[in-house]
Amino acid sequence: MRLDKFLVECGIGSRREVKKLISDKLVTVNGNIAISPKENIDENIDEIKYKGKQLEYKEFRYYILNKKAGYITAIEDPRDKTVMELLPEWVIKKDLAPVGRLDKDTEGLLLLTNDGQLNHRLLSPKSHVEKTYYAELETEIGENEILKLEEGVDIGGYITMPAKAEKIDSQKILLTIKEGKFHQVKKMLEAVNNKVIYLKRVKFGKLELNSLELGEVKEIKIDDIV
Template sequence: MRLDKYLTECGIGSRKEVKKIIDSGAVSVNEKTVSSPKENVNEEKDIVKYNEKIIKYKKFRYYILNKISGYITAVDDPREKTVMDILPDWVIKKDLAPVGRLDKDTEGLLLLTNDGQLNHRLLSPKSHVDKTYYAELEKDISEDDLEKLRKGVDIGGYITMPAEAKKIEEKKIHLTIKEGKFHQVKKMLEAVNNKVVYLKRISFGKLELKEMELGEVKEVEIGDIE
């Protein structure tokens, strides 16, 4: 692979920007400064450094973010702050996109990747990926209402699939759903005459938020997801 393509694929910059970086003498291959963008690089064996920092090549990258409330789930938006604004500089943002969405006022686990096929596969209606939410409610919830959530409720012409619903303590529940309908958790609680006042996704498939701080980002591998 050409060096300029390698660096571009690693998210260092556009092909034009990368050529300027190489010209500046900031890039080395196997401890030797390289001045030609045409230099051939073995992405599996060669050690490429930019400003003395090793740049590892990965065709696909996967990150989990503990989303902060107030950010929309989008790559860019002319008016709103997006989840991309939360990501630190070390994250390789080239072709990166969120998998699914979390509402602007919802916190919690969001997967981002440049692996378009995985993104499509996880969001396919056939996949039924479990998504678990921690919800704080306007009022306490009865066992009867929890049982309704488990069996499925009407959220406006659509009956939700069976879900897992567990009361943690007064006005607090864990709800695991398999779909990703617009405002689904909020609508499900409205269907049993309640209201979500705080919502946080704590797991997505095999991925778990655990002790991640708000706004924290962690790189994961494909084996952690599938």
């Protein structure tokens, strides 16, 4: 692989930008200052450093974010802050995209990757990937409403698939669904005459938030996801 392509793939900058970094002698190959962006390197063997920090080539990258409220799930937006602004500097953002979406006021687990095939597979209706949400409600919820949620409710001309609903206390539940309809959890609670006042996704397939702090990001591997 050409050195400039490697640097671009590692998220260091555009092709033009990395050429300047090389001319500024900020890149080394196996301990030697790189001279030409056209230099061929072996991304699996050679030691490439930028400003003294070793770079690691990964064709696909996977990160989980504990999303804060107030950010929309988009790569860019002219009006609102996006989840991309929550990502720290060490995250390689090149071609990175969220898998699915969380509402602006919803917190919790969001997967981001540049693996387009995986993104498509996880979001396919045929995949039935389970998503678990912690919800705090406006009013008490009874066992009859829990049962309705589990059987499926009408959220506006669409009957939801059977879900798992676990009552934590009178106004807190864990709801696990296999779909991703627009505002689905909120609409499901409205269908049983209640309202969500706080919502956080705590699981997505095999992935769990666990001790990940609000706004924190962690790099993971494909084996953690599928």
